[in-house]
Amino acid sequence: xxNEILAxxxxxxxxxxLPGKVFLDLAGRTVLExxxxxxxxxxxxxxxxxxxxxxxxxxxxAELCKQAGADxxxxxxxxxxxRYYRAARHFGxxxxxxxxxxxxxxxxxxxxxxxxxxQSENLDYASNVIxxxxxxxxxxEIFSLNALEKAWREARINSAREHxxxxxxxxxxxxxxxxxxxxxxxxxxxxxxxxPEDYELIKEIxxxxxxxxxxxxxKDLLEFFSAHPELEKVNQNIKRNEGLAKSLQEDVLKx
Numbered sequence: 001x002x003n004e005i006l007a008x009x010x011x012x013x014x015x016x017x018l019p020g021k022v023f024l025d026l027a028g029r030t031v032l033e034x035x036x037x038x039x040x041x042x043x044x045x046x047x048x049x050x051x052x053x054x055x056x057x058x059x060x061x062a063e064l065c066k067q068a069g070a071d072x073x074x075x076x077x078x079x080x081x082x083r084y085y086r087a088a089r090h091f092g093x094x095x096x097x098x099x100x101x102x103x104x105x106x107x108x109x110x111x112x113x114x115x116x117x118x119q120s121e122n123l124d125y126a127s128n129v130i131x132x133x134x135x136x137x138x139x140x141e142i143f144s145l146n147a148l149e150k151a152w153r154e155a156r157i158n159s160a161r162e163h164x165x166x167x168x169x170x171x172x173x174x175x176x177x178x179x180x181x182x183x184x185x186x187x188x189x190x191x192x193x194x195x196p197e198d199y200e201l202i203k204e205i206x207x208x209x210x211x212x213x214x215x216x217x218x219k220d221l222l223e224f225f226s227a228h229p230e231l232e233k234v235n236q237n238i239k240r241n242e243g244l245a246k247s248l249q250e251d252v253l254k255x
Contacts, residue, residue, distance in 0.1 A: 004046035005115060005142070006093035007039050008084055010164075011050055011101025012077065013057050017195050022061060022101050024199060027206040031193060032061070033068050034104040034206075041108035041215065044115040045097060051087045053077035079161045085152040088145050096148060098141040098164055102193040104202055107138050107218045114140040117180050124175040125168045133182040136240050137191030138218065141165050147175050190235050191221065197235035204231050 011032055015021050022032040029037075032050070040048045050065045052058045054074040065072035073090055075083035088096050097115065099106060110128065118126035124147040129139050147168060151160070155167035168175045193202055209216050209224050216224075225232055 003094045005095045007045045007048045007097040009050045009099045009101050012053050013061050021193055027210045031104045035101055036070050038106050039099055042111040044112045051083050081161045081164050084164050085148050094145045103137045105137055105191045110138050111140045114180050118142045121178055125177040128180040130169050130179045132187040133185045135186045135189035135191050200234050
């Protein structure tokens, strides 16, 4: 088993709030290609793959990965935990970074910081999302294959199967974990792509910032929005992690 780090970007073609969002254009390339490109810039990542569903609807996505030169693993549409576990086993890596395909401004330096925390503390699981102190859209999680397998074997509720790491962060006694906090709480900033309003904002980032700073980072985005504060108003009323909150609430109602 390879002890280096595999980044798995989960993505699929269907999206209730913004259908086909991974195919939308950002400065001449698709959203998914931008995510692959930026994750690949992280120094601590050895390989980047995309994990999508085995449904016919995602054939186009798999073809896009091929064109982008990224390996694509296909598995369960709804049991994303199973998809991750089988992808990690297939590629033979012991450490897995989880990124979602709706984060086209993901910061490679932030990814490296989360990985560094995980490595230095010899953790089972690390993230920068518990509690959220970073902008939405920079979410990064890393876990060991052993932790992933334990979650895969033991998690039963739907939210834990759909959202991969729920079983880990809900069971701190079972998984040695720490979480990277930002010195300044920036969790009110929304740079993720889930709604048409989000796309309006991210198009502005790529239209105005990307041409002069194609490898823009968090500090560049903060400077950009300091100069253009009106741009962030377009999506400021959308709640963070609506999909996860909905899944957790549904599990409560079922039980």
